[in-house]
Amino acid sequence: MDDSMFSLVVFSGTDDKLNAAAVLAVGAAAMGRKVNVFLQYWALDAFRADGILKDHGVAPEAGVDGATLVQQHHGAHWSELFRQAKEIGDVGIHACSLSMEMFGFEVADLDPLVDDQEGVAAFFAEVDGPVTFI
Amino acid sequence: MDDSMFSLVVFSGTDDKLNAAAVLAVGAAAMGRKVNVFLQYWALDAFRADGILKDHGVAPEAGVDGATLVQQHHGAHWSELFRQAKEIGDVGIHACSLSMEMFGFEVADLDPLVDDQEGVAAFFAEVDGPVTFI
Amino acid sequence: MDDSMFSLVVFSGTDDKLNAAAVLAVGAAAMGRKVNVFLQYWALDAFRADGILKDHGVAPEAGVDGATLVQQHHGAHWSELFRQAKEIGDVGIHACSLSMEMFGFEVADLDPLVDDQEGVAAFFAEVDGPVTFI
Numbered sequence A, B, C: 001m002d003d004s005m006f007s008l009v010v011f012s013g014t015d016d017k018l019n020a021a022a023v024l025a026v027g028a029a030a031m032g033r034k035v036n037v038f039l040q041y042w043a044l045d046a047f048r049a050d051g052i053l054k055d056h057g058v059a060p061e062a063g064v065d066g067a068t069l070v071q072q073h074h075g076a077h078w079s080e081l082f083r084q085a086k087e088i089g090d091v092g093i094h095a096c097s098l099s100m101e102m103f104g105f106e107v108a109d110l111d112p113l114v115d116d117q118e119g120v121a122a123f124f125a126e127v128d129g130p131v132t133f134i
Helices: A015-030 A041-046 A060-072 A078-088 A097-103 A120-126 B015-030 B041-046 B060-072 B078-088 B097-103 B120-126 C015-030 C041-046 C060-072 C078-088 C097-103 C120-126
Strands: A006-010 A035-039 A091-096 A116-118 B006-010 B035-039 B091-096 B116-118 C006-010 C035-039 C091-096 C116-118
Touching (some): A015 A041, A015 A060, A015 A078, A015 C120, A035 A120, A041 A091, A041 A097, A041 B015, A041 B060, A060 C097, A091 A120, A120 B015, B015 B035, B015 B041, B015 B078, B041 B097, B041 C060, B091 B120, B097 B116, B097 C060, B120 C015, C006 C015, C015 C060, C015 C078, C041 C091, C041 C097, C078 C091, C091 C120, C097 C116
Parallel strands (some): A006 A035, A091 A116, B035 B091, B091 B116, C006 C035, C035 C091
């Protein structure tokens, strides 16, 4: 059992949640934890090579004011934070095979931040401890 | 402390998140992990005996294209995946008493996939490790 | 590694999810677990001193009927549940520095339930085990 691994299943595809996921990934990597990211559904779609920097919206409860705040906040883009996480630590980013099939994607369609695709069985073969779902 | 138990608090009631939850439950059960599912709010409502197979919508960020993709994807329904998880492993599905009270449900109103109802204290009496919230 | 700590990153700012988070915090505290809450984005906004009791809406899938059910349910408000959790156990509630900066908040702008603000590095210095994201 490796509980020190920080396993993130990222499902949501809005910029606010992707930023929250990236901040946690950077923080965990900086503390020396191995980080394992599994991209599903709308999060996977957000990692498309031709669209990673586009506006992916925010959670509905943000409202117009919240959406404006997120857009005007001058921090690093979440994709840049994931890049930093990979530079400072042991961070793998995997695409969920079922979601890849649903979208009709191949790995080449995704941003190079994504290492590969794998099924849920392979994910759980590596992760035998906690899972954080975002 | 039993960290090998995979504890899922399922709150969201859209078909995409319920499918993600079911895929993780099947994956964990297939790897021999005990799985403990606690249904709250809109997830509980989705398990109603008279409505489990109806269209429960998808996350707002899916948009019309995403919703169509989910509907056209020919995989097993999430209720069938939970059924498979129960067949292959030690998987309990419990309804949160507070949510049951809010909806005015009794256990007989729910799909037979749900084993029983329990309060949050009983949930934490069984779960002393990680919790994944969906 | 302290796996008995229950670490909640609360991101969502709707009343239903905040209530789910508060119920889990109370349950974990009642079972003697240390609870560590980290408020980000819309959850942080919901803890504003001048607005904690206002209507924060519910998840979109609730629909009009679900929203009415949540409003009419006569349970304790989620802020009261967090207060109870702090009374019965060792529960810290911390504001995420990045989100504080985004909103332009200072700790004095927040309800006294919030103990302080901290960065994600400080969060992971305390939390070396599982993380539940809501």
